[in-house]
Every structure is written in structure tokens, then in C-alpha cells.
Amino acid sequence: MADRSIHILGLRSSRKPLFLFFGFVALFFAFSWFYFFGFAVGRAPIVGRSVLPSSKILSVVESRDAAPVTEIAGLEDPQCDPERALLKVFMYDLPAEFHFGLLGWSSKGGEVWPDVKEKIPDYPGGLNLQHSIEYWLTLDLLSSRFSDRSGPCTAVRVDDSRQADVIFVPFFSSLSYNRHSKVTPPMKVSTNKMLQDKLVRFLISQEEWKRSGGRDHVVMAHHPNSMLDARMKLWPCVFILSDFGRYPPTIANVEKDVIAPYKHVVSTFVNDSSGFDDRPTLLYFQGAIYRKDGGFIRQELYYLLREEKDVHFSFGSIQANGIKDSTRGMRASKFCLNIAGDTPSSNRLFDAIASHCVPVIISDDIELPYEDILDYSKFCIFVRTSDALKKNFLLKLVREISKEEWTQMWKRLKEVEGYFEYSFPSQKDDAVQMIWQAVARKVPEIKLKLHRYKRFSRSDADR
Structure with missing residues (x-):
């Protein structure tokens, strides 16, 4: 028989030994890779903070089936661990006149903060509530290190500002504007x-401000008229706003700042089974019709739509039974108009979401909460102002949306409504947690600005 052996690496070997040789090599590499990945996974620490916080968040909002941020970050422990939280926050101990003192709370023993375990100071109702984010975020930080905290812990308060990602300024600026913007004699300026x-004066004197120039400071100015006197001086800060309607782009912009939702004033539609055929009104709007600035479109649309039989377009306010009327009207409507008023945004959008009434947004300059990770086109209709003012354009657009398409948007509204709900204690992926996550996504840009700010600190100090 002919010699069937071949020469490999200087050795003479038959095909059977050759097969065994390659099998051994393959097995060796397989075990090597298995060992490597097993070691890496088995030894990898739970990552609570990332250089890019958004990497843990991007997929959370798009699907309710996705793992929540608290599970990804390993934050289900009863107590918030600063080392595992998504965001470390240092909060100034401002005097009570800046925060809960505006609600009538006063310290009895020199405490800076109320004992929120015992009693939470009440926030005023009505339209005051729509800009109450300052209240909810501050409460969340005050409770972030409670040993029996049952809610999620996206942001945790730290005692050392040098360990913090951001510096939180607990000034209830919207409440201050709503309650104390008028000059009361004999005072010459308003409270x-x-x-x-x-x-x-306080901020610019603090060591934290001097280190960063305010770039890592978070200031709440949700009411469009809040912080009117201070905003130009605090321009480096991260503002939490409802929109950019009354800000020049050098002071506030989407790259630097965070847009937070209004707190809706209508009640949430629990156990909603009212589908397409159960909502007789096609298009709903109730509110102030005659507005200034960009709000001129409201009166134009009123004249275009007021005679349509399946459209409800009327003046309304929170007075008398206004909120109850709006609740009933939105729940009985397929589409709800959200039209620019004095500023690009309004609370009406979030009332519509809570009512599962598909929002029709007519506001060319509107900015929306969490839009970097949430696709509003899946549950909202956007219409340019110039198109909305064309005769029959708007009605034709919404009437052409099929029952099947509307139902998909209605279902999506019910999936995302929790992202716009404020609560204390905060709940997983509610508005409080979503705002903190949005702030966390600003941290890389904040750090970049801080590093650039420090470039010439040595030479500046020598001047």
C-alpha cells in the first residue's frame, strides 16, 4: 500500500494523528476563550456609573420590556449607595426661605430641611402644580439615603461636593414667581x-462655583418667567426648563439644558378601555384662545374649526369646573390639540397624554422632555404652523388616520404615560427618575466643559 503519510511541522504523521492534532488545537482555543469570557463576566463589577450614562438608558424608554435603569445599575437595594447610583448630587443647604419656607414651613430647632419622613409640606394646587418639579426633585434627594427607601435610586445625595457629578440648587423659583413676583409696599422690590x-450672591461666593464657574450647577426654572432677574448671571448652569421660549440661545439650549414635563392637572385615565369608537369627538381644544407672541395661531384655528360638528374648540380655564370639564372632554376625544401659546409649550400636552388622547402638536419651536431617547412620533401628530392654517388641512390630516393607526398610538400613550407622572416616593421610570436620567446624560458634556475651563487655571492664578 502506498505511503499515505504527510509531513507536518517536520513530523511524519498519518491522517488519523493529523485529525487528532487539529482537534486538540481547536479544543485548546475553545477552552481558552471560554475561560477568558467566564473570568471577565464572573469578575466584572456591577457598573453603577458610566463615563457615558446614556449607554445604560438608551433602550429603556423605547420598550416597557427592556430592563429598567435601576436593574441595569444594580440599584434595587433598600438604601441608595452613592457608588452605585447613576448620578451623585451635592445639594446646597440653602435657608428655608428659598425652598420649603415658601410653602409656610419653618424650622423649629435650627434644621435646614423638614423631616419628610414625618410630614411633607403641602404644595399649592391649581396651576401652581404644573411647574412643581422643584418640589419633587428636592424631596427625592432628601429621601435618597433613607435606610428604608423603597423606590428607585437614580440620583443620590452626597456630602462631599468633590465627589458629585452635579451641584443641585434647591430654589423653588417657579413657586417664588407665582407667589411673590408683585411688589408689596413699602418694599421697593418684590420678594x-x-x-x-x-x-x-450666595452661589458666586461658594467654593463649588469657583471650581467650576457654575458649569456643573443645576438650576430649576420651569415657569417661563421664573429666574428672570438671575438667569443672565447664571448662564453657565444646567437649567431645568419647560421650554426655551423666553431664553436667548446663548443662555439656554438643548445641548446644555434639560426639558422637564409639566405636571398634568387632569387626573390620569386609569383602566382606560375607551378605544377609537368610544371617543365621539374627533378633535378637542379647551383653553385660552387669545394669546400673544406665537399664540396668535389659537385664534386663527378657532375661526377655522369652530363650526365643525365633530370638533370641540372653546374657551376654558381651571375656574369652576374647568379641570373636570377638560378631563371628560379629552377622554371622549380621539385627538387633542396642543397649540403654542405665549411660549412654545403648555401643560395641555401632558393632560392629553394622561387622558390617552392622541396629541396634535402645532408649535414649531417646541422642545420635548427626553426626546433624545423617546420617539414622540409614535404617539403624537406634529403639524407645522403654516400647514395648520391652510383651510381644511388639519381636519383632512386627522381624518385620514385609520382606526388601526390611531389604536397603535393610543396603546403607546398608555405605555409611556408613567414617564410623565410625578410622585413621592418616586416610582421606577416616573418623571422624577426620568429627569435625573436626563441630567445624567449631560454629565459627559459638563465634564468636557469643566476640563476646558481648567486649562489655564494655573496661569490665571499667577496674574
């Missing part, structure tokens, strides 16, 4: 302006 002046 609201006085507080803003005091705040600016």
Missing part, C-alpha cells in the same frame, strides 16, 4: 427678585 439677588 421674588430679592431672593434671586441673594441666590446669585
Whole structure:
């Protein structure tokens, strides 16, 4: 028989030994890779903070089946661990006149903060509530290190500002504007302006401000008229706003700041089974019709739509039974108009979401909460102002949306409504947690600005 052996690596070997040789090599590499990955996975620490916080968040909002941020970050422990939280926050201990003192709370023993385990100071109702984010975020930080905390812990308060990702300024600026913007004789300036002046003086004197120039400071100014006197002086800060309608782009912009949802004033539609055929009104709007600035479109649309039989377009307010009327009207409507008013945004969008009434947004300059990770086109209709003012354009657009398409948007509204709900204690992926996550996604940009800010710190100090 002919010699069937071949020469490999200087050895003479038959085909059977050759097969065994390659099998051994393959097995060796397989075990090597298995060992490597097993070691890496088995030894990898739970990552609570990332250089890019958004990497843990991007997929969370798009699907309710996705793992929540708290599970990804390993934050289901009863107590918030600063080392495992998504965001470390240092909060100034401002005097009570800047926060809960505006609600009538006063310290009895020199405490800076109320004992929120015992009693939470009440926040005023009505339209005050729509800009109450300052209240909910501050409560969340105050409770972030409770040993029996049952809610999620996206942001945790730390005692050392040098360990913090951001510096939180607990000034209830919207409440200050709503309650104290008028000058009361014999005072020559309003309490609201006085507080803003005091705040600016306080901030620029702090070591934290001197280290960063304010770039890592988070300031709440949700009401469009809040912080009017101080905003130009605090321009480096991260503002939490409802929109950019009354800000120049050098002071506030989407790259630097965070848009937070209004707190809706209508009640949430629980156990909603009212589908397409159960909502007789095609298009709904109730609110102030005659507005200034970009709100001129409201009156134009009123004249275009008021005679349509399946459209409800009327004046309304929160007075008398206004909120109850709006609740009933939105729940009985397929589409709800959200039209620009004095500023690009309004609470009406979030009332519509809570009512599962598909929002029709007519506001060319509107900015929306969490839009970097949430696709609003899946549950909202967007219409340019110029198109909306064309005769029959708007009605033709919404009437052409099929029952099947509307139902998909209605279902999506019910999936995302929790992202716009404020609560204390905060719940997983509610508005409080979503705002903190949005702030966390700003941290890489904040750090970049801080590093650039420090480039010439040595030479500046020598001048």
C-alpha cells in the first residue's frame, strides 16, 4: 500500500494523528476563550456609573420590556449607595426661605430641611402644580439615603461636593414667581427678585462655583418667567426648563439644558378601555384662545374649526369646573390639540397624554422632555404652523388616520404615560427618575466643559 503519510511541522504523521492534532488545537482555543469570557463576566463589577450614562438608558424608554435603569445599575437595594447610583448630587443647604419656607414651613430647632419622613409640606394646587418639579426633585434627594427607601435610586445625595457629578440648587423659583413676583409696599422690590439677588450672591461666593464657574450647577426654572432677574448671571448652569421660549440661545439650549414635563392637572385615565369608537369627538381644544407672541395661531384655528360638528374648540380655564370639564372632554376625544401659546409649550400636552388622547402638536419651536431617547412620533401628530392654517388641512390630516393607526398610538400613550407622572416616593421610570436620567446624560458634556475651563487655571492664578 502506498505511503499515505504527510509531513507536518517536520513530523511524519498519518491522517488519523493529523485529525487528532487539529482537534486538540481547536479544543485548546475553545477552552481558552471560554475561560477568558467566564473570568471577565464572573469578575466584572456591577457598573453603577458610566463615563457615558446614556449607554445604560438608551433602550429603556423605547420598550416597557427592556430592563429598567435601576436593574441595569444594580440599584434595587433598600438604601441608595452613592457608588452605585447613576448620578451623585451635592445639594446646597440653602435657608428655608428659598425652598420649603415658601410653602409656610419653618424650622423649629435650627434644621435646614423638614423631616419628610414625618410630614411633607403641602404644595399649592391649581396651576401652581404644573411647574412643581422643584418640589419633587428636592424631596427625592432628601429621601435618597433613607435606610428604608423603597423606590428607585437614580440620583443620590452626597456630602462631599468633590465627589458629585452635579451641584443641585434647591430654589423653588417657579413657586417664588407665582407667589411673590408683585411688589408689596413699602418694599421697593418684590420678594421674588430679592431672593434671586441673594441666590446669585450666595452661589458666586461658594467654593463649588469657583471650581467650576457654575458649569456643573443645576438650576430649576420651569415657569417661563421664573429666574428672570438671575438667569443672565447664571448662564453657565444646567437649567431645568419647560421650554426655551423666553431664553436667548446663548443662555439656554438643548445641548446644555434639560426639558422637564409639566405636571398634568387632569387626573390620569386609569383602566382606560375607551378605544377609537368610544371617543365621539374627533378633535378637542379647551383653553385660552387669545394669546400673544406665537399664540396668535389659537385664534386663527378657532375661526377655522369652530363650526365643525365633530370638533370641540372653546374657551376654558381651571375656574369652576374647568379641570373636570377638560378631563371628560379629552377622554371622549380621539385627538387633542396642543397649540403654542405665549411660549412654545403648555401643560395641555401632558393632560392629553394622561387622558390617552392622541396629541396634535402645532408649535414649531417646541422642545420635548427626553426626546433624545423617546420617539414622540409614535404617539403624537406634529403639524407645522403654516400647514395648520391652510383651510381644511388639519381636519383632512386627522381624518385620514385609520382606526388601526390611531389604536397603535393610543396603546403607546398608555405605555409611556408613567414617564410623565410625578410622585413621592418616586416610582421606577416616573418623571422624577426620568429627569435625573436626563441630567445624567449631560454629565459627559459638563465634564468636557469643566476640563476646558481648567486649562489655564494655573496661569490665571499667577496674574
